[in-house]
Amino acid sequence: MKALYLGHAAVLLQTGERNILIDPFINENPSCPIKVQDLPKIHYILVTHGHGDHLGDTVEIAKRDSSTVITNFELSSLISRHGISTHPMHIGGRYTFEFGSVKLTPALHGSSISEGDTPVYAGNPCGFLIEIHDKKIYHAGDTGLTKDMELLRRENIDLAFLPIGGNFVMDLWDAVEAVKMIYPEIVVPIHYNTWEVIKSDPTIFQKEVEKLGLKCRALKPGESIEL
Ligand code: NI
Numbered sequence: 001m002k003a004l005y006l007g008h009a010a011v012l013l014q015t016g017e018r019n020i021l022i023d024p025f026i027n028e029n030p031s032c033p034i035k036v037q038d039l040p041k042i043h044y045i046l047v048t049h050g051h052g053d054h055l056g057d058t059v060e061i062a063k064r065d066s067s068t069v070i071t072n073f074e075l076s077s078l079i080s081r082h083g084i085s086t087h088p089m090h091i092g093g094r095y096t097f098e099f100g101s102v103k104l105t106p107a108l109h110g111s112s113i114s115e116g117d118t119p120v121y122a123g124n125p126c127g128f129l130i131e132i133h134d135k136k137i138y139h140a141g142d143t144g145l146t147k148d149m150e151l152l153r154r155e156n157i158d159l160a161f162l163p164i165g166g167n168f169v170m171d172l173w174d175a176v177e178a179v180k181m182i183y184p185e186i187v188v189p190i191h192y193n194t195w196e197v198i199k200s201d202p203t204i205f206q207k208e209v210e211k212l213g214l215k216c217r218a219l220k221p222g223e224s225i226e227l
């Protein structure tokens, strides 16, 4: 399996049979090296919450590829108005799909979609614990540091995508604390340097993670990890 980082919080998992896209902020994402038209056929889209830098191009891609969108119940209801197929879930729930299983994990954040100037409630934000071919991947979504992350250690996570940009999410120092609780095999920092307000230095994060005896890969957008 291959995990391709597309900048900000966007990650494409390619199992060989299925393409699973997490938080597809593509066309308007200043750090994404490709456009929606360059994406392969997407079978499933996982959306952590309703904010534009995560929901992104979900509707367009789902319409194009007849993808199934996996997200929380409220956001599922909101986006299914566009005639796309959704699979609603909620925090703590796990479900086995044809590519593997997905469990929704808690995230300390907000979730809304904007209709004009008004934010519309879009359920609880979440992270995803994804198991494919005996490999476990954790995508934290947008979150602050929470002690709930301790519960993830027993999952034996192979690859963890953690936000480090601060302001809306954990900064790199809080993300290091998260790593101490989760203890993943490999950590990839996300949600930083897309804009000035979430500026962070992944080399400092990498050094701190390596001090713990763990691996950190600060993937550039367009780079991938083979699992
Ligand atoms: Ni957000």
Ligand code: MN
Binding pocket: 051, 053, 054, 142, 168, 191
């Ligand atoms: Mn965000």
